[in-house]
Amino acid sequence: MPIILKSMVTLSEENYLKAIYHLGKQGVNAVSTNAIAEKMDTKASSVTDMIKKLAEKNLVNYIKYQGVSLTKEGRLTAASVVRKHRLWEVFLVEKLQFSWDEVHEVAEQLEHIQSKKLVNELDTFLEYPTHDPHGDPIPDKDGNITKTDKIILSQLQVNQRCMCVGVNDSSADFLKYLDKHHIALGTQIQILSKEPFDESLTIKVDDVVINISKVVANNIYVKSQTL
Amino acid sequence: MPIILKSMVTLSEENYLKAIYHLGKQGVNAVSTNAIAEKMDTKASSVTDMIKKLAEKNLVNYIKYQGVSLTKEGRLTAASVVRKHRLWEVFLVEKLQFSWDEVHEVAEQLEHIQSKKLVNELDTFLEYPTHDPHGDPIPDKDGNITKTDKIILSQLQVNQRCMCVGVNDSSADFLKYLDKHHIALGTQIQILSKEPFDESLTIKVDDVVINISKVVANNIYVKSQTL
DNA sequence: AATTATTTTTAGCCTTATCTAAAAAAATAT
DNA sequence: ATATTTTTTTAGATAAGGCTAAAAATAATT
DSSP states (O other): OOOOOOOOOHHHHHHHHHHHHHHHHOSSSSSSSSHHHHHHHOOOHOOOHHHHHHHTTSSEOOEEEETTTEHHHHHHHHHHHHHHHHHHHHHHHSSSSTTTTHHHHHHHHHHTOOOHHHHHHHHTTOOOOOOOOOOOOOOOTTOOOOOOOOOOOOGGTTTEEEEEEESSSSOHHHHHHHHHHOOTTTTTEEEEEEEEETOOOEEETEEEEEEEEEETTTTEEEEEEOO | OOOOOOOOOOOHHHHHHHHHHHHHSSSSBBBBBHHHHHHHTTTTHHHHHHHHHHHHHHSEEOTTSSSSSOHHHHHHHHHHHHHHHHHHHHHHHHHHOOTTTTHHHHHHHHHOOHHHHHHHHHHTTEEEESSSSTSSSSSOOOOOOOOOEEEEGSSSSSSSSEEEEOOOOOOOHHHHHHHHHHOOTOOEEEEEOOOTTTTEEEETTTEEEEEOOOOHHTTTEEEEEEE
């Protein structure tokens, strides 16, 4: 029986796998070199180099000029990194006094800590959370996520009620905007009217009426309360 | 007024500073290249290269062929890494279910996470611990440690009573040995006799009489109970 | 004091991950 | 169908951190 050594994955490789994982979840079959380069804020030539290395390690399927997709092993590795990232985000918000716009940068570092026991114990300590502070699902040990049926706020009809369950943009600027208007996970929102010209929405948040742009409405995930 | 940019210190540089910090605490003025190489499990030539870089950044004082010592800035950087290492060790033992022989490896990774807020909040969350699970002192924000008067168990006289307050060797093997004999921080120990031939000790630990070698006795720190 | 041994430094090479510039392939437009 | 644009890959360079082997400096011995 051959000894299978789980090949070492470097920090940089983990980041590439994570980028491909996120880009691939948009229902795309193969992810393009340029898309990865843009996401990673690097050059296409660097991406090609790394892709070759990942293909060599059987973490991605790669055909020249045709983009990449994750192998089963690559997907599991990426999911493990995402799992750690989101668990740490929960830790930072729930146990330390971080707000949801402060966690990303630190979680980007913590997600690379290697220790199975650490992840398992952290999961237990946090009482097995299923979602991170932005409403994103936390993959389980096998990389599976229970996807919830969330829709984009801008797709709701006038007069519908809903609850905020996530955000599509987790940038600090956007999250601070939401804080300013008292929109958080669990907040009740009602669509009062939609402006035909710019598709901005007038909504009611906790009895306060505010106006939000289409861009904002496109980045808030909600669960419809009435159908 | 000039803007002072706190120069970036890489992970590798942090590890070298930490090694010099620990080696320098033995009352030695300058730390030798070979000593660093041995501690870091690397070659002397690599150490020389790194030392030059650290000297360039004003983190160490370096005179060719005469070893290195930390500058004020270098010592503060090293102390900050040690502070993080020991705080994380407390976290792992107190909050997650790690035992004291399991924390080192993970803390070696966690000590490099960069976030002032994280360290401060962790410190608060842990209720400002002063010592790590091995009894080593945790430097404060300014790198200061309150040194306690501990002595090595082997230096006690026969019949003296004492309390275990730390260990000199934090290897997993040694810590497991202590676990096996129910010696932990706070454990009461009484010296019953000392064998002249090999300087082994017969001691009483919680009403159990055991024999420990000189090597073991040299690696247990205690606080004398009677004088 | 001169020789030997040890320590430290230098010089040159390797790997990883990045870059720029140029070449090749694929996609798009005329 | 050919020409043009865009995307992707290749080739060659660079910086960080490490190595080996050789040279230089210091320490130890006779």
